[in-house]
Amino acid sequence: MQDRFNNYKVIKDVFPFLWTKREKIRKLFLVAFGLIFISIGLDLAAPMVLKEIVSKLSSPHKSMTYQLSLLLVAYGIIWMLSQTIQQARQIIMVRPLEKSIRFFCFKLFDHLHSLPMKFHLDRKTGVITNALERAQQGFTDVFWGLFLFIIPTIIELFLAATILCYYYGATYGFILLFIAAVFVVFTFYATEWASHFQILSNKQELNTNANIVDSLLNFASVKYFNNKEYELLKCDDHLKKREHLLVKSISNMELVRTGQSFIIGIGLVLLTYTAGKQALSSGFDVSDFVLINGYVLQFATPLHHIGYIIRDIRKGLNELANIMEIYKSKPATSYHTEKSSHSLDKLESIEFENVSFEYEPSHIVLKNVSFNLQAKKTIGIVGTTGSGKSTISNLLFKFFNINSGKIFVNNKDIQTLSTESLHKLFGIVPQDITLFNTTIYENVLFARPNAHREEVEEAIELAQLTSVIKRLPCHYDTVVGERGLKLSGGEKQRIAIARVLLKQPSLYIFDEATSSLDLSTEKIIMRNLTPLLKTSTFLIIAHRLTTVMNADEILVLHRGVIEERGTHLSLLKEQGIYASLWKAHEETYKESNAA
Template identity: 35%
Template structure:
């Protein structure tokens, strides 16, 4: 019932279309039911009279039937066209709700779920839901009308024969109920398996350059074949179950006609039924059976839509772990003082990544994080914009706990340049403007100049309109990095996080980018994660993070004199270039 209530709310904006669809279904059903009645009236009255009387009346009957079927034409047109449009609009609303909710979910959700599975929910699941949204109420309503109407007329024609048919119908309903329970589980399994196929495709195609560079096309084909075969087996199970279901109900339909012939013949022999009434009875049994057959065919569609909507609701019911507090305030007039006060953090109650860490960074200062992979450097930075929530302790900006601030104002005050830059498919202008969507052309050019990328862009045939390809495949690593820096220049935050922004670049690119980063860091509180220690010599404080916490901290010269972890890292990088003192 709860699932039904969630489903029905998507009909509310389209109530007029919904009720009109049902009204048109009522008209179609009434006309279909009326034809055998009209034929019966003609057989029992008009056609028993003289020819002149038949000719006189049949013209009016023809006009009446023509008008009825013209009306039926328009009703059927509305059902087929606007009924589908209503379903498409509901699908669009659901897709928007799903996408908007995915945007709100925390990083932890994306750590656990595959993009291919999310794509499956947004595309294929919602298509099946929209088909159910349109055909479900309409098919059920029309079927119930026809079944009820034909049943009443059948009952009036012959009580005994109809009571026997009721018994067969009850057995048929019980059979359908048992089969439906099995089909529901199988169709849900179909959804999971096709999500696995989508995930495999997304994973392989996203890493196609790695696949080809390692000549692993055959391996990827094998992996895809495994997922594809698993889905095929699931589909085979569903169709075998569906086959048994449809064949069983087809048997019951045959049983209906067998009973009509046998019992009807006996009743005629006993003068309890007229042969012409038996013919009419058969006509109404056809009307009675057609909606039952429609409902049987609808079962597959219902199961697909039901399974899809359950998966849809699963996502919507997933609550974002990080949201604004009830009384959250805006972060305004940002100075940039940062404090990590006794901060601890762990992923899913696993081993702690950070343990009781306390660090202060004054406004305008630069703090560098150094240490082995897995020491928690990126996690440390991710806590500041609340990509993850601290397990214990608090992170403060300008003396305010970041949990008391609105996420929008908090993240607007922080700029991030990462090693793995994400470039959106589109042109260079749009990618830079992503830092501030309402930026002017002049501001975009100024940001590009500050990032040392403006001259390169102008050298391209299409300049700022140059298409960069998916994930920026037509750009070098250094060019992508400078576009990312231009984005942050455009955003103009008071706090800056540089996450290994130059570690994967050649020396020439690093020189240009380091100049850009130094310009970007001016008058901003900056946290730098660095593997190239030459880039952080002038940091106000260097913190060495290991899996046991803060191992060392201090300025470059002080840490060299300590001759500890930092010194070892430094001399490993510059052995033969600088003499150890």
């Protein structure tokens, strides 16, 4: 019962994407549905014309009369028109349907980008992309099967039964409708029974594809750890489960089709036997038998195929249910677009007031963190690995909601601010840099798509990337590979730095922005940024303390708590955590120079 309710709900949820507000789309759908009814009329007329032809040909005084000639020509024309209209219907229908699918996928894509960071962290990318791809096919299967096959067949069936009742009495109409009703009830419950394994096989197929995508995305790790065999075994295990469930699903559906064929066969026997018997004992002639048999055979083929159609509809509904579950996921609360949301044009200040945050219960990442960053000032954040440094930038971008405390931007609560305006103000070189699988130039240009080439080249020069690009065979047009894997860590960091420089944000966030660079390159880049550091606002998160030593204030995080704060010199005098980190940094620097 729950599955039936879910199917109705899926159709209800998807229908607005079909019947959009665009008048042109609606008109095309109406024209196509009009052609469906014309096609039904022609299909019902063909057996009746054939009846008249047989009646005249079986007459004792048969001859090629004008009326018979018209009937013979009309029969061929009716068949030709029926086929032509069916093709025209397909041609007309495909445009609004594909527009609906495009709108559907666009809205899904938009929604995926509005979901909270936790959603994307908890789900495998392969599951989402595969579900989206399968939903497109599911959309088509449900639409074509339901609106262009099931519903027209039911309408045609009732009209044929009405014609039989009118000409030959209620017996024939009753038999036709009774067999159809038994067929529908059997199909409904039998496919529901069979769909259990179909649902499981669909889910397993999503998991299998997600596992394959995940493995290929981590191709380098598989090579590093020589774990190809492990990945193959894992893949084979997923494929075995998929194979078992798919075989079970298809076998069950074929059993359903066998039952459907049996029901159609019984109907054919009942109607032809009754018609034949009546033809021998009453005023029936051969033409009447031909008409009754014609309608029976006319429905035998579509009813025989209805098992496949219902299977595809079931599968399509399951696939749409998977993607609609994602579509129904609530967007991040930070992405609200209420009229009360404030927009920002420039950055004046950022303040954390007793901010506490935990990714999971009992896993505290930040505890009562407070600091104030004024415009055109620089704050450095240092600390050991896992102390919560990068979390601060994630909270500024509103990727997560804080557990307690307040974050203010320009003295306004960050929750009342438009996320879009915040993201326009902020620019970041993240710790984990991911690049698009396109050219170096396009990856940098992504920060400001309307930038001039000279601006892109200037940003690349400041990031010390020009010499690297000149060595590459395609220079700016070198494709970086999936997630930028064709480049070294240092090259990826320089692209990320160039990207944020091109954006020219109000707040620059450098999260371990130079950790993969050699000290010489880091020094040159920091020197290039010196004028910018004096006129812009910076939040620098670093392990390499040389990048924050000139900051206006340095925060020392330890286990989510700010243990120390001050300038570079004042913190050294305290002989605390920062001084220990600086000492370790100097020793590492001496060792690297000695090497």
